[in-house]
Amino acid sequence: KLLRAAAQQQPALALLTDSPDFNLRLAVRLKRLGVPVAYLVAPQVWAWRRGRLAVMRRAIDRLLCIFPFEEDFFRQRGIAADYIGHPLCCLARPQLSDEEFFRLCPLPRGLPLVALLPGSRPVEVARHLPELLAAVRCLRAQLEANFVWALPAGGFLDAVREKFREPVARLAIQMIEGRTWDVLARADVALVASGTVSIEAALLGVPMVIFYKVSRSTWWLGRPFVQVPYYSMVNLVAGRSIAPELIQNEMRGERLAAEALQLLSCPELRANMQRELKLVAAQLCAVEDPLDRAASLIEEMLLGKGLIGRDRLCQGTGV
Numbered sequence: 001k002l003l004r005a006a007a008q009q010q011p012a013l014a015l016l017t018d019s020p021d022f023n024l025r026l027a028v029r030l031k032r033l034g035v036p037v038a039y040l041v042a043p044q045v046w047a048w049r050r051g052r053l054a055v056m057r058r059a060i061d062r063l064l065c066i067f068p069f070e071e072d073f074f075r076q077r078g079i080a081a082d083y084i085g086h087p088l089c090c091l092a093r094p095q096l097s098d099e100e101f102f103r104l105c106p107l108p109r110g111l112p113l114v115a116l117l118p119g120s121r122p123v124e125v126a127r128h129l130p131e132l133l134a135a136v137r138c139l140r141a142q143l144e145a146n147f148v149w150a151l152p153a154g155g156f157l158d159a160v161r162e163k164f165r166e167p168v169a170r171l172a173i174q175m176i177e178g179r180t181w182d183v184l185a186r187a188d189v190a191l192v193a194s195g196t197v198s199i200e201a202a203l204l205g206v207p208m209v210i211f212y213k214v215s216r217s218t219w220w221l222g223r224p225f226v227q228v229p230y231y232s233m234v235n236l237v238a239g240r241s242i243a244p245e246l247i248q249n250e251m252r253g254e255r256l257a258a259e260a261l262q263l264l265s266c267p268e269l270r271a272n273m274q275r276e277l278k279l280v281a282a283q284l285c286a287v288e289d290p291l292d293r294a295a296s297l298i299e300e301m302l303l304g305k306g307l308i309g310r311d312r313l314c315q316g317t318g319v
Contacts, residue, residue: 002026006033012302017041025053027059038298040064042081046073047228053077062301064294068283069236084294085287088196092203093183101186105176107146112264114139114174115187115206116149116237117180117197125160128193133164134224134253135191135260142261147171148187153178188270189263191256194232194245202280207273209259210234211246237283242276277314 003026006014013036016023020043027037039060045052046069048063056063056079063081065071074081084196096104116136118128136147149168151157161175168175175208176183181199184190184204194212210232230236231247244259246252261272287293 003029005234006030006035009275011035013038024055031059036061038062038301041066042070050156062297082297085290086284088199088203089285090289091194092181092200094182096182101182103304105174107174111144113145113186113190114146114260115183115190117190117192119193120152122157122160122282125157129164131253132191133167133197133252135256136173138254138257139260147173148183149173149175150176150180150183151177189260198232198234202277205274206275207263209256210243211251213248213251235281237280238276242273
C-alpha cells in the first residue's frame with residue numbers, strides 16, 4: 001500500500017523511523033521510485049549486521065542519529081549522517097511530586113529504594129524476573145529497602161504480571177504502571193534491562209546495574225557477530241565501563257544482589273557513578289531540542305534540493 005501510494009502521489013520525501021528489517025527494504029523500493037529518503041534512528045550496524053551498510057549507502061539520503069558516536073561511524077562509511085541528540089532528553093523527567101508519588105505507591109519513608117526494570121516485552125520480562133526475584137531475596141536478607149517494579153503503561157505485561165503476582169507479593173515488591181521516570185527519579189539504585197531504560201536511568205542520574213539474557217540458541221548464534229566492547233548504550237556512549245553489565249550466564253540473582261549491595265552500601269561509589277552518568281547525559285543532550293534539529297535537517301533537504309517550495313512546506317503538503 002505504501003509503495004502504491006508513493007508511486008501515485010510522488011511525495012517530496014519519505015521519513016522512515018527505526019524498524020530496519022522493514023524500513024531498509026522499503027527505503028530501497030522508494031529510491032527506485034525516485035523518492036528521497038531520510039531515516040531517523042540509525043540501524044545499529046556498528047554492533048552487528050554490517051552488511052546492511054551497502055544497502056544504507058544506496059537507499060538513504062540523510063541519516064539522523066540519536067547517539068553521539070554514530071555520526072562519525074556512518075560518515076566514515078560514506079553515509080550522510082547527522083547527530084541530532086536523543087529525543088528522551090526532552091522527555092525523561094518525573095511528573096509527580098513526592099507527595100503524589102508516595103500516595104500512589106505507599107512505601108515506608110527513609111529506606112533506600114531499588115527500582116526493578118526487567119524490560120518491556122513479555123518474553124524478556126519472563127526471562128529476567130526469576131533472577132531479579134532471587135536478587136531481591138538476597139538483598140532482603142542483608143538490608144531493609146523498598147523494591148518497586150516499574151511496569152510500562154498499556155497493559156502489555158498483564159499476563160506476566162499475573163504469572164509472577166504471588167512471588168512478587170511475597171517479597172513485598174510494589175508494582176506501579178506507567179510511572180517509570182517517577183520511580184527512577186526516586187531510586188537509590190536501579191536494576192535495569194539493557195536497552196532504552198538504561199538511557200532513561202542515565203538521564204535521571206540513577207546508579208544502575210545493567211543486565212540482559214536471551215535464549216541459549218540466540219546467544220550461541222548471535223554472540224560471534226557482536227562487534228562492540230559493551231552491551232549497554234550507557235557504557236558505549238561513555239566509551240568505557242561505568243555501570244556493571246551482567247549478561248547471559250552472568251545474570252544471576254546473587255550477582256545482581258552483590259552489585260546492588262555494593263552501590264547501596266557505598267555512597268562514594270554511587271556518587272562516582274552519578275558523575276559519570278552526568279557526562280553521558282551531557283553527550284546525549286548536546287542538542288537543545290533533537291526533534292527541532294531533525295525538522296531543520298529535513299527542511300534543509302527539501303529546500304536545498306529544490307524538492308519543495310517554502311510556501312508549500314509551510315502548508316504541510318507534499319511530504
